[in-house]
Amino acid sequence: FLPPSARTVHNCVHHLSVMANESLENDGGTGSRKSRNIHFTSSVDLSTSLESSVQTRIFKIIVIGDSNVGKTCLTFRFTGGSFPEKTEATIGVDFREKAVEIEGEKIKVQVWDTAGQERFRKSMVEHYYRNVHAVVFVYDVTKMNSFQNLKTWIQECNGHRVSPTVPRVLVGNKCDLVSQIQVPSNTALKFADAHNMLLFETSAKDPKESQNVDSIFMCLACRLKAQKSLLYRDVEREDGRVRLSQETNINKSICPC
Ligand SMILES: Nc1nc2c(ncn2[C@@H]2O[C@H](COP(=O)(O)OP(=O)(O)OP(=O)(O)O)[C@@H](O)[C@H]2O)c(=O)[nH]1
Ligand SMILES: [Mg+2]
Numbered sequence: 001f002l003p004p005s006a007r008t009v010h011n012c013v014h015h016l017s018v019m020a021n022e023s024l025e026n027d028g029g030t031g032s033r034k035s036r037n038i039h040f041t042s043s044v045d046l047s048t049s050l051e052s053s054v055q056t057r058i059f060k061i062i063v064i065g066d067s068n069v070g071k072t073c074l075t076f077r078f079t080g081g082s083f084p085e086k087t088e089a090t091i092g093v094d095f096r097e098k099a100v101e102i103e104g105e106k107i108k109v110q111v112w113d114t115a116g117q118e119r120f121r122k123s124m125v126e127h128y129y130r131n132v133h134a135v136v137f138v139y140d141v142t143k144m145n146s147f148q149n150l151k152t153w154i155q156e157c158n159g160h161r162v163s164p165t166v167p168r169v170l171v172g173n174k175c176d177l178v179s180q181i182q183v184p185s186n187t188a189l190k191f192a193d194a195h196n197m198l199l200f201e202t203s204a205k206d207p208k209e210s211q212n213v214d215s216i217f218m219c220l221a222c223r224l225k226a227q228k229s230l231l232y233r234d235v236e237r238e239d240g241r242v243r244l245s246q247e248t249n250i251n252k253s254i255c256p257c
Contacts, residue, residue, distance in 0.1 A: 056099075058108040059224045061217060062128050064153050065138035066146040067116030070173040073204035074138065075113040077213045083205050090115040092124045100218065102225050109221050129160035134167045134220040139188075141172040141201065142180040147188065154195060167223045169198045171216055176203040 063071045072087045072094065079096035094113040099106060114128050115121040121128075137153055139146040150170070157168075170192045172183060185201060192199035198219065202212040 056106055056108050057225075058110050059133045059221055060110050060112065060131060061134045061136060061220055062112040062114060062132050063136045063138060064114055064128070064157065065116060065171075066140070066143070066149050066153075069116065069138045069140040069143070069146050070204050071116065071138050072113050074136075074171065074173060074202075074213055074216070075111045077204045077210055078109075078217050079111060081210070083207075089117055089120060091120045093128065098217075100221060102218075102222055105225065107221055107225065109217055111217065125156070125160070129157065129162055132162060132166060133224050134169075135162065136169055136171055136216060136220070137197070138171045138173055139183065140174050141183045141188075142174050142177050144182040147172075147183045147191075150191065167220055168195070169200060169216060169220060170195070172199065172201040173204055175201050175209070176206040 063075055065071055067089060072090055073083055075094070075096050076082065076084045076087075079098045090113055092115060096111045096113060098109050098111070100109055101107070112128060112132075115124070135157055137150055137157075139150055141147075170188065172185075172188050175181070185199075188201065189199055200212060200216050202216070203209040204213060
């Protein structure tokens with residue numbers, strides 16, 4: 001299974017969960033994955049697009065947490081700038097990507113929006129954690145259970161040998177539902193401190209919070225940018241396979257941290 005490859009001129013989001021599942025189910029070491037990916041990029045001028053993206057670093061950020069906490073909405077808010085009217089439970093993983101510029105360097109933030117439901121994620125878990133650069137743990141501030149379950153998500157992450165140097169942040173979502181809040185900020189803050197994470201309390205739904213949502217990912221991107229050892233895109237293509245990504249709004253920024 002490969003994440004999306006090569007650059008398109010479309011300013012939109014690709015939902016690749018179906019492709020991801022098909023790739024897994026049909027792979028079996030037969031090489032069928034490659035042709036599936038290339039089929040997906042059929043409308044793209046690959047030679048032009050690859051040339052222009054050779055020097056672009058890609059930061060893989062995975063978003064983890066219980067089903068229904070708003071992972072899809074948060075990633076959609078960051079990459080698409082809006083709140084999706086209707087979402088369905090994510091199956092496998094959806095990839096979203098946004099090009100940002102930090103201190104003069106163009107960077108692709110590749111967000112892996114993972115499934116919270118066990119039955120939709122079990123075949124994909126290894127892929128989530130492989131070569132991950134940063135992890136976003138999400139809970140729903142109106143569901144204490146989703147906060148308590150964070151321990152399990154952290155254990156899963158640690159169990160996949162994610163290095164302690166990989167930055168992690170904690171996000172309490174749905175803060176617009178003020179009267180229903182069950183997880184007090186100071187409880188969340190203590191938990192975040194104990195696990196060496198920054199805490200963001202925000203809402204994917206409330207447009208006034210959109211900058212705060214952006215800060216989650218931009219903060220991580222800034223930290224990752226500082227890690228000079230991250231691979232460049234051309235190195236990632238060494239295996240000869242082509243990756244699909246997309247042109248999105250370029251978000252010029254200085255570090256929000
Ligand atoms: N009020 C409010 N509702 C939200 C917010 N974010 C998401 N929702 C709603 O919560 C529900 C679940 O959102 P999703 O983003 O699909 O949840 P998810 O974590 O991706 O769920 P899985 O894909 O099953 O893991 C949807 O009905 C959203 O409209 C928010 O900030 N505020
Ligand atoms: Mg989802």
